[in-house]
Amino acid sequence: MKWAFLHLTIINKFKFECSLIGMMLRHIISMRDFSRDEIDTILAKAKEFEPIARGKESNLLSGKIIATLFYEPSTRTRLSFETAMKRLGGKVIDLGSIESSSVAKGESLADTIRVIGNYADAIVLRHPREGSARMAAEYSNVPIINAGDGAGHHPTQTLLDLYTIMRESSLSELKIALVGDLKYGRTVHSLAYALSLYHADMTLVSPAQLKMPDVIKKDLKKQGASIRETTNIEDVIGDIDVLYVTRIQKERFPDPAEYQKMAGSYRITEELLKKARDNLIIMHPLPRVDEIDPAVDRTKYARYFQQSFYGVPVRMALLAMAMEAA
């Protein structure tokens, strides 16, 4: 009885706070749409949802339906959205395979969104074109949640990354190294932008050909971010709280031998971690290929699997926020 009452109180408080920022957060498109206060609200809400993400029953979104429209393959993002929705008592419909849907007949995204908006209470969209989620929001009468638009934004990944840092380390006075493909990796661009709101001390570690684009660095500096760059991970390993590793794709390198050489020097191993701080945590948006030695999984530093779990409470918070505000 006491538990039920507590749960109800949390939900009512949440509904109230959602209504305060409801219009702002109705669609979730880009990290640029969020202030630091709004991010903090989402992270705090995600924490309240953690017990439900671990299996405690909830009917918060009972009677609600989300549609997952994935025009590109996805495992974690799609499944964690489905898990989040179902654990909150809601239902999920999906597009099925693109080949057997109206998309194969040449239907525009704008039309698909207008049709599906008549069936679902919110739409989770992944699409290969940058800006697709923003356009979808213009046509949609239900909230759009961007689950990745081409090389553009992936705000729910960024929010779960921030949540992981908050839970496993700290967002205040954070020293973080972003490692890997900083040129094409969409997750690191969004994450770096969000970290700049927390005045994080960032070191960008990448091979010269995969450096973060100047236009993005300029933007981060405009936000007041402190940024350093290096090509050598050993330069920073002893001086950071969080090591955020991303995958370097083979196809970025025309010469396979060059890829092998480079991949070796960016691989995280137990040997490298001997120089790490005690409280270091290692994160990775997954899937990983060779960038983290499996032996590292057993060390106290590894947090990438917790990170993928945290996607569930964070997406719960976003789904609840989007639909309660609608």
Place this chain on the structure above:
Amino acid sequence: MTESEKKGMRVRPIKHGTVIDHITAGQALNVLRILGISGTSTAVVSVAMNVPSGVLALKDIVKVEDRELEEEEVDRISLIAPNATINIIRDFEVIEKYRVDLPERLEGVIKCANPNCISNTKEPVISKFVVNKKPVELRCIYCDHVISEGIAEHLI
């Protein structure tokens, strides 16, 4: 014939309409593009290019007769001709004169330079940019791509 008379022949006064003066030399045709004036337009339009000018050394001038351009229309001109001035003419008199000023948003004027942007597809979407004035930078509201150089090349 005096100098002013000679100049008068080159750019004859108009009775009603809009004179866009002090256009950066060479940009007059782009100004027409921005204003949507093409070969199929019926308006009487005079274009003078590379006219000697005290302020700019050389300038272009565009005169559009019997049409008073709205401020919102002409502000887009500042993308390619930041020193342009607008003169609204009625009965040969200048009744209003102002400088162009960059708008905060641009719609349907510039094509996004990112080929993978949703605004470059068959979707029913009009390009939209948020404008930073100094330095001039256009940020696509869809894909966040920033255009800061060669803006005239991206005119629709």
